[in-house]
Amino acid sequence: MSQLLHYEQDDQGIVTLTMDDQPTRNALTGSTMVDEFLAAFRRVEADPRVKVVIITGRGRAFSSGGNIDEMQRQQRPEFDGTVLRQEYRQGIQRLPLALYGLEIPVIAAVNGPAMGAGLDLACMCDIRIAAREAVFAESFVKLGIIAGDGGAWFLPRIMGMSRAAEMTLTGDPIDARQALEWGLVSRVVPTQDLLAEARRLAARIAANPGQAVRMSKRLLREGQQARLDTVLEMAAAFQAIAHKTAEHAAAVDEFMQRRAQRKKQPAA
Numbered sequence: 001m002s003q004l005l006h007y008e009q010d011d012q013g014i015v016t017l018t019m020d021d022q023p024t025r026n027a028l029t030g031s032t033m034v035d036e037f038l039a040a041f042r043r044v045e046a047d048p049r050v051k052v053v054i055i056t057g058r059g060r061a062f063s064s065g066g067n068i069d070e071m072q073r074q075q076r077p078e079f080d081g082t083v084l085r086q087e088y089r090q091g092i093q094r095l096p097l098a099l100y101g102l103e104i105p106v107i108a109a110v111n112g113p114a115m116g117a118g119l120d121l122a123c124m125c126d127i128r129i130a131a132r133e134a135v136f137a138e139s140f141v142k143l144g145i146i147a148g149d150g151g152a153w154f155l156p157r158i159m160g161m162s163r164a165a166e167m168t169l170t171g172d173p174i175d176a177r178q179a180l181e182w183g184l185v186s187r188v189v190p191t192q193d194l195l196a197e198a199r200r201l202a203a204r205i206a207a208n209p210g211q212a213v214r215m216s217k218r219l220l221r222e223g224q225q226a227r228l229d230t231v232l233e234m235a236a237a238f239q240a241i242a243h244k245t246a247e248h249a250a251a252v253d254e255f256m257q258r259r260a261q262r263k264k265q266p267a268a
Contacts, residue, residue, distance in 0.1 A: 005036035006058075007043070013051035013210070014202045015044055016195075018058050025061035028117050028149075030070030034095050041098050051206040051213065053102070054198045055125060056109040062134065065116025088148050092117065096150035099124040100221065103214040105205055109198035110134045111191065115173075120147060123154035126217060128184065129198055130176040131191040136184060137173035138164075157224055159183055209247030 006018040017040050019026040021033065028034060044050045057063055099106060108125035113135045122128050122136075130136075138155060140147050147155075147168070155164040163182050167174065176188045189197045205213060215238040223231050242248055 003036070004031055004033050005040060007040055009047075009050065012203055012206050013049050014054065014199060014206055015040075015050050015052070016054045016056065016199075018056055019063060020058040022059040024067055025064035025113070026057045026059065026118070027064050027067035027070075028095070028121065029065075029092055030067030030073075034092055037095055038098055041102055044104055045102065048210070050104055051210050052202040053104055053106045054109055054195075054202055055106060055121070056195065056198070057111050059112070061112040061118070062108075062110045062114040063118030063121055064113065065118040065120075065139070092149045095121070096124050096154070103218060105213060105217050107198050107202055109194050110136075110176075110185065111194055113137075113173075115139050116147075117149050117151075120149050120151040120154060123151065123158055123184075126220075127186060127201070129187045129189065129194070129201065130179060130185040131194045132176050132188055133191055134176045134179070134185075134188075135173045136167075136176075136179050137171060138167040139171045139173070141169065142171040209245065209251070211245055212242055212247065215242065 004019065004021045006016075006020055008016045008018070010016075017037070019033065021027060021031060024031070026033075044053060105127070106125040108122040108128045110122055110128060110130040112131065112133060114122050115135075115137050116139045119136050119138055138147065138151055140151070146152075152168065155168065158164075159167070159182050174182070174184075176185065179185045180188050187197070219231060219235055219238065222234060226234075
């Protein structure tokens, strides 16, 4: 069986996951792609050296989303609504749950079209940067279906309800420039610079203490839906843990040493 997701790890603790199913333009369904993502996430979670994950695509597309051949298979009479519901629950819906629960920050480096579930995959990530040629579409309605992978949950939280509704109800694509204006991505770069820019951003994150980064991500996630008092209680618990880490102690000591050295310097 061919490998559809390549796993690469550098000495900074940055893992790059590259989708490589170019005949389907990196479709997420009708293949082992979701299973390979889940296996990669388990590997990431088990490795304390990993600090950041980058997800990107090989070829001209980030991801075409759902495989059309798979959609045609699902129209056969034996696949009634009950069977298809379970296919979604036990198939692609495992991906948003796994990504949402991943403590390690994830950057989507969108190298080309991100369509349907491909757009939703990018939205499942914490940060999105795009190549200038990238195109984004919540295109499900064009095929007479809906976002079965959580797009209706992720997209409004990123772009706001009005713009999310426009993309969802028209199914029309937007280019990278408009995606930047609408807050879907945080930066747009030349295609040839995309991975280098993603790795520079990942390195800036990886330079910080890993536990503080993981807890900060968790608080951001919880802050999207929990009450303020709940998030504050969680923040107090996380902060108590952070204050007792060796990384925090080292950072405070370094700061104090720099301050002492500045005080010793003669006034100009």
